[in-house]
Amino acid sequence: MTVKLQVKNLTKIFGKRVVRAKELLKQGKSKAEILKETGATIGVDRANFEVESGEIFVIMGLSGSGKSTLVRMINRLIEPTDGSVLIDGEDLxxxxxxxxxxxxxxxxxxxxxxxxxxxxxxxxxxxxxxxxIQGIDKVTRNQKANEALDLVGLNGYGDQYPTQLSGGMQQRVGLARALANDAEILLMDEAFSALDPLNRSDMQDQLLDLQETMHKTIIFISHDLNEALKIGDHIMIMKDGEIVQTGTPEDILTHPADEYVEKFIENVDRSKVYTAGNVMIRPTTVNIEKDGPRLALKRMRENEVSTVYVVNNKRELVGIIDARDVLELVRQESRDLQSVVNEDVPTTTEETPIADILDDISQTGIPFAVLNDKQQLRGIIIRGAVLGALAGNEVNHFA
Amino acid sequence: MLNLMTIAKIPIADWMDHFVDWLTQFTGFFNGLTSFIGGIINGFQWVFDLIPIWLFIIIVAGITYLANRDTKKWGLIIFEVLGLLLIWNLDFWRDMTQTLTLVLTSSLISLIIGVPLGIWMAKSDIAQAIFKPILDFMQTMPAFVYLIPAVAFFGIGMVPGVFASVIFAMPPTVRMTNLGIRQVPTELIEAADSYGSTEWQKLIKVQLPLAKSTLMAGINQSMMLALSMVVIASMIGAMGLGTRVYFAVGRNDAGGGFAAGLAIVILAIIIDRLTQALNRQRKH
Structure with missing residues (x-):
């Protein structure tokens, strides 16, 4: 991945005595002190971050956190007080x-x-x-505009006026206008915040769909953490003009940098973020090609479980065996584990979000087996671990 | 107690006299301006004299009909036709066209000067801070006062009348242009900027189109103010319905004064409704 956009020490100070305020800021004075001494407000305090080419980078924060100011400094709609913005290495x-x-x-x-x-x-x-405004002739620009309208699913609305369209459709036009330009970087300022929840979710999906083929570098401003977690490749959380934490959605959820972020993620719908890999636990297994019924029973007793997963030499999942069936085998002095293996085990992959399998987990008695792409058993999902994760307990980080 | 009368009187009147005297030395400039404004006046008057009265009435009714296609204001059209016929009947037709010429010329000049000035005020806070009090001054100073320097610069006739009317009538156009542009939502300005518009493109493609209805309201106000100047302007020889009123006052002729005044009212209503209709029609 190459770095598309680099922001260094970007600072915005609102007010009159900006130079003095800047000095004080460098001396490490707090915002309150600076406000008291100069009357200047710190909009954004020395922001540093990098955005990779082709990723969706979400800048997250509540109102007044400086996120809108920050994004406007990237295209200089707001002139920064200090710092630099580099696009492909060129300082804007x-x-x-x-x-x-x-x-x-x-x-x-x-x-x-x-x-x-x-x-x-x-x-x-x-x-x-x-x-x-670039002076492109009418035929060419209308053709490109129509292509962009097609992309967002507004074919045939070209002759209407904005007020004739619903909010969701209007924002599709906003997106189409940005796409028609074929710019590499999209700045989206709370683009979906004015839409109702259903429309918002639709637009998020559509953006992700479009991104699959377009690979734009998108800087997305949001105050909604669920939105950030859904669409962001990286998320940067801001508070009072400062960057609190930057990381992948998982980083943010699993290692919140401070109490502020922790409070933030309290209300997140974790089932959409956590994957099967995050909540799976190590299963009790027997190797069908080596182990016999007695070992299977011993393992069950040791781990206090009534079922055990059966794998072969390559650790590929074969099935599941129940304690009662194994006891029967032992009584008959048989070593044929294969005869009692139940192959009807629900399976999933490590990357599957819990939300997708939540219903099935609550309905089937047998824990889900989590397989990797080589059909090897990586773990199992038991209900307790899922509920624990959704309630905000520690989860695995090896997925 | 300090008596302000005992200290020397501040010679404001003298200063202004000196200033006007000083200005009158630019005779060449004012003569040029006179012929320019005179040219516009003669142009309008020539057209109005050329058009037969019946055709004029049909044109006014036709424009009203086209401008109100959706609403079909038959009442207004009937009023216009009857009103103009009444003016014709009262033998005020030529006076009415002279007054109309005065109003149109003043409005046109107000527009040519006022819109760019309004744009400048909208773009620059400093310009706004400077011109706002000047506009207030222009509008609140009794209009009669403008007649005196107007005569000094332009002599007697239609041209000084237009000059005085422009000073009195221009402020609404300037103000409303400024207001209209400043009222364009920030987000639309940001949208225009973020796509790389030049200042000119932003003005022509975004700000002026969005300010249009406010701007048109300003022009409408300017025309009404210009019309209210016709009686005053008649005192320095601007011919028209105002002259009829002015003479009636001199002769204590209540009936004649009312008749001419009625003609002014009819003209005012027609101009007002027509410009409003044109404004409405252009909105989506």
Whole structure:
């Protein structure tokens, strides 16, 4: 993965005595002290992060955390007080107005919370806006705009006006306008926050679908952690203008950096984030090619379980055997474990989100077997571990 | 107690006199301006004199009909036709077209100066801070006061009338242009900027189209103010319905004054409704 966007020490101070405030900030004074001494507010405090090419990078925070200011500094809608933004190694802070316009036209497109559609223009003209101001002729730009509208599923709405469309459709137009430009970087500022929950979920899915083929570098601002966890490859959590934690969704959930993040993730729907790999436990197994009924019984007794999983020499899952059947074998002095193996075991993969198998787990008595792609048994899922994970207890990190 | 009368009177009147005297030395400039404004006036008047009265009435009714296609305001159209016929009947037609010329010329000049000024105020807070009090001043200073320097610069006739009307009538156009542009939602400005619009593209493609209805309301106000200036302007020789009112006052002719005043009211209603209808029609 190559780094597409690099943000170094990006700072925004609002107010009049900015220079003095900057000095104080460097001396390590707190925001309250700076506000008291200079009357200046720190919008964003020395943000440092990197965004890889083709990933969805979610900047997360409550209102007032500086996330919207931060994203606007990336395309300089808000002029930073200090720091630099590098796109493919080129520093945006060093370029003049004309070059900046060029970057905005070709490299970065933005999607807005309240859609930012021009009410006096048709959907097609809205979508083609970015191309129009580049001076691209009408036939070409309308063709590209129509392709973009196709992508977001708004074929045939080109002649309508924004007010004639629902919120979800309007935001699709906003997305289409950004896609029509074919920029490598999309800045999405709370793009789905104004939509109702169903629409929001739809749009998230659609964005992920589109991303599968487009591989844009997306900076997505959100105040909704569930949204961040669903679409983010990396998540950065901000508070009061500072970055609290940056990491993968799993990092954030499993190793919250501080109490603030912990409180944040308290209400997360973990079943959508945790995978079978996170909650599986080590199974009690016997090797059908080596072990006999007596060993199977001994293992069950040791682990206080009534079933044991059967694997072969390659650790591929063969099935499951029950204590009663094994006892019967021992009484008959038979060594034929194969005859009592129940091959009807529910299986899943390590990457499967728990949400997808939650219903089945609660219905089947036999624990799910978790297999890797070579059909080897990696673990099993028991109900207790699932409930524990959903309640926020420790989970495995080896998945 | 300090008596302010005992200290020397601040010579504001003298200063202004000196300023006006100083300005009048630019005769060449004012002569040029006079012929320019005069040209516009003559152009309008020539057109109005050329069009037969019946055709004029049909044109006004036709525009009203087209502008109100959806709502079909037959009442307004009937009012316009009857009103104009009444003006014709009262033998005020030529006066009415002169007044209309004065209003249209003043509005046109207000538009040409006012819209760019309003744009400038919208783009620059400093410009706004400077021009706002000046606009307040222009609007609240009694309109009669403008007549005096107007005569000094442009002599007697239609042109000083237009000059005084422009000063009095321009502020709403400037204000509403400024307001209209500033009222465009921040997000739309950000959208325009984030896609790399130049200032000019942003103005032409986003700000002005979105400010249009506010701007049109300003122009409508300017026209009404210009119309309210016609009687005052008649004192310095701007011909039209205002002259009829002014003469009626001199002759203590209540009936004649009312008739001419009624004609002004009819003209005002027609101009007001027509510009409003044009504004409405352009909204989506």
């Amino acid at each position: 802070m060093q370029i003049d107005k004309k070059a900046l316009r060029d970057v905005r036209r070709k490299k970065m497109s933005m999607v807005f919370q309240n859609f930012g559609l021009f009410p006096n223009r048709t959907i097609l003209d809205n979508t083609a806006y970015g191309l129009e």
